[in-house]
Amino acid sequence: MNLFNTIAVGLKEIWAHKFRSVLTMLGIILGVASLVGMSAIIKGMENGMKEAMVAMGGVDKVLLQSQPVPPWQDHLADQAPGRTMVDVIALKESAPLIRVVSPEMSLGEAVVSRGEKSTVPSEVVGCWPAVLEMNLHVLEHGRFFTDLDEKSASSVCVIGTGIRDELFGNPEDIGHEIIPLGEQIMIEGQPFTIIGMFQHYMGEEEAKQRLVAKQLKEQQEKEGGPKRQRGWGRRGGWAFWRKNNTVYLPLNTAYLKFRAAGDKDGIVDQRLTDIDLKVADFSRLEEAIQQAKNVLMITHRGIEDFTFQTQENQIESIDKQIKNARLSGGLIAAISLLVGGIGIMNIMLASINERVREIGICKAIGATGPDIFIQILVESIVISVLGALAGLVASELLVSLLANISPTQNTPVITRTAELIALAFSIGVGVVAGLIPAIKAARLSPIQALRYE
Template identity: 25%
Template sequence: MLLENMTMALHAIRSNKMRSFLTMLGIIIGIASVIAIVSVGDSMRSLYADAYKNVGVNRAIVMVSWRVDDFRMSDYFTLDELDRAKEVFHDKISYMDSDAYASTEAVYGRNKVKYEFQGIDYNYTKVQPTNIIYGRELSEADVRGRRNNVVLEDKGAEQLFGTANCVGKTFRMTINKTTEEYTVVGVYRKDLSPLEAMMMGNGQTQSGFMPYTILTRPSDYFQDLNFYVKDGVDMKTFLPEIARYVAKIKGRPVTDIMTQSVVEQMGSVDSVLGGMSAAVGGIAAISLLVGGIGIMNIMMVSVTERTREIGIRKALGARTGDIMMQFLTESALMSACGGVIGILLGVGIVMIGGSAMGMVPVVKVSVIIVAVGFSALVGIFFGLYPASKAAKADPIDALRYE
């Protein structure tokens, strides 16, 4: 019986191709929009997750909150306190530095390039591997001896020196109001994710590394401790532990100590992106209701046009349920066909857009299944009234209809 109803439904759809297509158009646009928007949202969430992984998901910072009313000089950390914290938590922390950085201008001859240098310790590459293409990484002697040695990214090196292979060359910079000569000991290449490339764009600020001990001069005070926990250490339980330690050495209540991990930042960003994707996807889903109303409208017309057919079928013994199932099948099939076309269109848009932007699109099978099922339900729901009207038609009146 179902096969017969589907055959009759396909015949009815083919008999009015243009009208059927226009009826399905609302469903097609709705499904395509929902899939495209949800997939773009999922793709962005995936890219952000990858970007945070590059930063280090086991990374966190701890400091005395700047929101306290009586912030004092002793609330800053010293190099001795940093070294002491390394000793205390050596079994749980794989790396720690001052989280110091400097935005400055590098000068070589007539060339001037804006730079942002991150202050690191000699073992930074153990937690954040760096692709050194020329020269070497910063050494322990560079950090402990506060040598003016730097490692530059290849793009910035080319802008400053005209070549990426600039190991041994020197240039001038002003850091903490002191102008000095700095020597390039290494050049690295950073492989950016599509999201990072989009966010950075064609900005003129380049990046590099230098010993963190240089950036803390001349006072050797800094605001927070930047660290990476070892694999297997539970960040959620460790953060309160190091917060209590900092509170103790600073003579502060634990509530004055602020901690923040990359995992927490990831969760916040993912929550925002997920909410935005769901909200915009919900707005796009409204077009499905419009498409459903279109199906109801065209099915009402179809019932009116086929009144005599309904009367003949009833006269030949068709039951009310048979007539109702016939029109429900036609409505659901029309909606499902629109859903399939909408899925192909939505996935196509996402794939083309992802390819154009250099992104790997994320299209979840669950979204496609829900989209197809929802489109069929829309067809059934909005086809109930026309089908019910057809099923309740009096066969005598239907046979008299012209």
């Protein structure tokens, strides 16, 4: 008896009990849908997290951070130089594995104002143009600082759209976009001219929010109802919010205007608040860090008051969270698939009890035990495969439903891997569930089966 025939007979058997078969499949359908749906949601989460990480500068970014000198250098703590321009130049000159060095001098909680309006940006930073590449900024309007700005310490700044929204108005509220190039704003009471503005950064999530809000607005305009307050949720989008609320000045300007007066007995604080690095070759990250460390050990005269922080730690923590979510989600889905399998086994047992006589007839006219075994097993597998295929369709519907109900969350993404795993698992469940009924049927004695009423 060939396989094609067996499958055809199995399908016929299932078709003969449509309602019962569908109920049986429901267990598998739900199991597969929950497995695929769950993994899609987790994938969406993962995408959101990775997106946020890229917004913070990408994987090849390395932060050079200060740290207290190690205990054995305690007596040298006074002489710790901190991170200065000396380090920046030394790294640029002597560490070829470091591709970009971006010194930053932050003004801390600086207030930026224009007329009546004021805001506290996420960061007001004096920096080099290297910061663009370091933090993956895209300048959409105007220009960035030039060497000339740097040399003459011009009072110019480049802002993110968040600052524009606060000081000039939000395009959503005023209906058109303001590009405030050439406008003057006050940073800590000192006048600065805006020479450039970055593009508006947003995650996939916010992009969708905006689309929904736009549609909502159009609808409202049509209906003429009262205008409702809308706000962008900042949960998850904080990396983008932070990036949009940036003010950059030339490094020298920040130094001269805000540091040169000095605060420690009139001695100017030379220290930078941040030095960010990008390695030339990500696969040689360890080497690059070691090289940078060697250079810095010289400029710091052996005092180890610095450390490196890589985004790898970030990736590790994301991976860990995702793994945990997958594990718990997968477990729940696996249990529901298992329950589906038990349903199949139950129905197969009931079905062979109904068909004892039929099986007896088949055996009398020449069906062997293996013939019957394969027949029952195939039937079970066919139920589970049909259930799994329906489950895959159901999961597509489920995911699009989820995306519709809550469009602002990270979009669930159905992965082929999850679908394949669900399919394979269902087939496995079908085989296991069919095994006992198939063995039972194959072992039926033809004489007793024929007598069975």
